[in-house]
Amino acid sequence: MSVEFATCTYQYRRGPVVLDRLSFAFPPGRTVLLGPNGAGKTTLLALAASTLKPRSGTVSFAGLNPGVRSQLRAYRKRVGWMPQHITAVPGMTCREQVAYAGWLKGMSRRDAWHTSKEALGRVGLGKKADQSASSLSGGQLRRVGVAQTLVHSSRLVLMDEPTAGLDPAQRATFRKVVEQLAESADVVVSTHQTEDLTEVYDHVVVLSDGVIRFNGTVKEFYAEAPSDTASGRLAEGAYAAVLGGGEAW
Numbered sequence: 001m002s003v004e005f006a007t008c009t010y011q012y013r014r015g016p017v018v019l020d021r022l023s024f025a026f027p028p029g030r031t032v033l034l035g036p037n038g039a040g041k042t043t044l045l046a047l048a049a050s051t052l053k054p055r056s057g058t059v060s061f062a063g064l065n066p067g068v069r070s071q072l073r074a075y076r077k078r079v080g081w082m083p084q085h086i087t088a089v090p091g092m093t094c095r096e097q098v099a100y101a102g103w104l105k106g107m108s109r110r111d112a113w114h115t116s117k118e119a120l121g122r123v124g125l126g127k128k129a130d131q132s133a134s135s136l137s138g139g140q141l142r143r144v145g146v147a148q149t150l151v152h153s154s155r156l157v158l159m160d161e162p163t164a165g166l167d168p169a170q171r172a173t174f175r176k177v178v179e180q181l182a183e184s185a186d187v188v189v190s191t192h193q194t195e196d197l198t199e200v201y202d203h204v205v206v207l208s209d210g211v212i213r214f215n216g217t218v219k220e221f222y223a224e225a226p227s228d229t230a231s232g233r234l235a236e237g238a239y240a241a242v243l244g245g246g247e248a249w
C-alpha cells in the first residue's frame with residue numbers, strides 16, 4: 001500500500017504549475033524524497049497530506065480519496081503530516097499540544113490525552129510532557145511535531161524537511177525516530193541534503209521541476225553515481241547524475 005497520484009496537476013493561485021499530470025506512487029517502507037529548492041517537494045507532500053487539493057487528478061491512500069468528502073476524515077486519520085515549520089501553541093504544554101493534534105484528527109479527548117504521553121515518550125520527550133511547548137528548543141519542537149503524527153496511529157507519515165537546522169546529534173536522534181516510526185507506518189521524508197540519505201531509508205525518490213527523476217532502492221540510486229565516485233560520496237554523485245549534472249541544491 002502506498003500513496004498514489006493519478007494524473008495530478010497543481011498550480012498555486014498566483015504561481016507556477018508545480019505538478020503537471022503527475023502519475024506516481026510512493027513505494028512502501030522508508031523513503032527519502034530528494035530535490036533541489038523549488039522542486040515541488042512541499043507541494044507533493046501537502047497534496048498527499050490533503051492540506052492541498054489537486055486542480056485535477058486524484059490522490060489516494062489505503063483505498064481512500066481525500067477529494068471525496070465522505071472519505072476525507074478517514075484519510076486524514078491514516079496520514080500523519082509534519083510540516084516544515086512546527087509552532088508551539090501558546091499556553092499549551094507539550095502533552096496538550098500533542099493531544100490537541102490527535103483530537104483534530106478525530107480522536108476522542110480521552111484517547112488523545114492517553115496516547116499523547118506515549119507518543120512523546122517515543123520521541124524522547126516523555127520528561128518534557130508537562131512543560132510549556134513554547135519553552136522548547138527548535139529541535140525539541142520538531143520532535144513534538146513527530147509526536148503529533150504518532151498520536152493518531154498514522155499508517156503513513158509525511159515529513160517536510162524535518163532535519164533542516166538540526167545539529168548532528170539531533171539528526172542522529174531523528175534517524176532513530178524514523179526507524180521506530182517505520183515499524184508501524186510508511187514514512188516519507190523530504191530533504192534537499194544528500195547527507196540525510198542514510199542506511200535508515202529503503203527507497204529514494206528524486207523530484208526536480210515537478211518531475212520524478214528517480215524512483216528506486218537506495219542501492220539502485222547509488223548505482224547512478226559515476227564509476228569513479230569515492231564510496232563516501234555516492235549519494236552526492238548519484239544525485240548530481242540524476243539531476244543531469246546540475247547543481248545538487
Ligand SMILES: Nc1ncnc2c1ncn2[C@@H]1O[C@H](COP(=O)(O)OP(=O)(O)OP(=O)(O)O)[C@@H](O)[C@H]1O
Nearest residue numbers: 012014015016018036037038039040041042043192
Ligand atoms: N504559496 C505559494 N504561492 C505561489 N507559489 C508557490 C507557493 N508555494 C510554493 N510556490 C512555488 O511552487 C514551486 C514549488 O515549491 P515547493 O515549496 O513545493 O518546492 P520545494 O521542493 O519544497 O522547495 P524547498 O526545498 O525550497 O522547500 C516553487 O517554484 C515555489 O516558488
